[in-house]
Amino acid sequence: MSTTYQIKKIHTLKNVLGLDDDTYRQMLLSFDVCSSKDLTQAEAEIFIDILQNDAKYIQKNNYKKYDEFAGRDEKMATPSQLRKLEVVWACISKAEDKSTTLRQFIKKQFHVDDLRFLTKARASQIIAVLEKIKLQMCLKAI
Template sequence: MSRNANLAKIHIAKKQLAMDDDTYRAMLLAHGGVSSSKDLTLIGAAKVLAHLERCGFKPKASGGGKRPNAAAANRGLLGKIEAQLADARRPWSYGHGMAKKMFNIDKIDWLNAEQLGKIIAALSIDAKRRAAQVARASKP
């Protein structure tokens, strides 16, 4: 993760945990070795973030990207793909990557109905594979 992303997360955590400035700076000094977040190294920022998560900070997951805008004929297929991606906890960028790898087309919304069907089939196979792995892992 980039330095700016880490700093943003630290400041979001500070706000989420309602830390006053004195407490925040004391925590930075104790866990990052600095009194200002701008002086944190990547390792120091990771240590501070780990401490903030132990204190109750819960980073929110990103929205997973914007749903593609496709032709009316393909909206049902995209809805199925969206459901499969959500079930696997994968973002739309994963679907775009599948389109690129399978058909050399950059965006999933540029695929035709036949290609979308193949994406659905691939996601179904992946779901069955994940279900089998969970079943094997849960057996004593």
């Protein structure tokens, strides 16, 4: 039986690769299972290695985080805006898990559940707020 960590890693890699459910299920069938939970630990490691090799190929082809959102509605935040949000937050946040704290901040202050649901206008507002916080932190340091 695969571990919880292995299952999470498999699903994360599946999402990074953008595998549709049918392709993912076909890959699992090559191990004679229908679910990643049914893989043995050894099979799960092999499956993770396969997915990681595919992910490395994507990274070598200049894949950037949030690029999968490039073709969505024009009103929605662009991939570069989403990346900028994360970069600015990383500069001002002292938490270890920066992505979780960013989501919590956006949910609390702007009532948006996830970065993926931000509009361009709202993303611009949040970037401006975060830049202002960053500037204030720099001025305090002086």
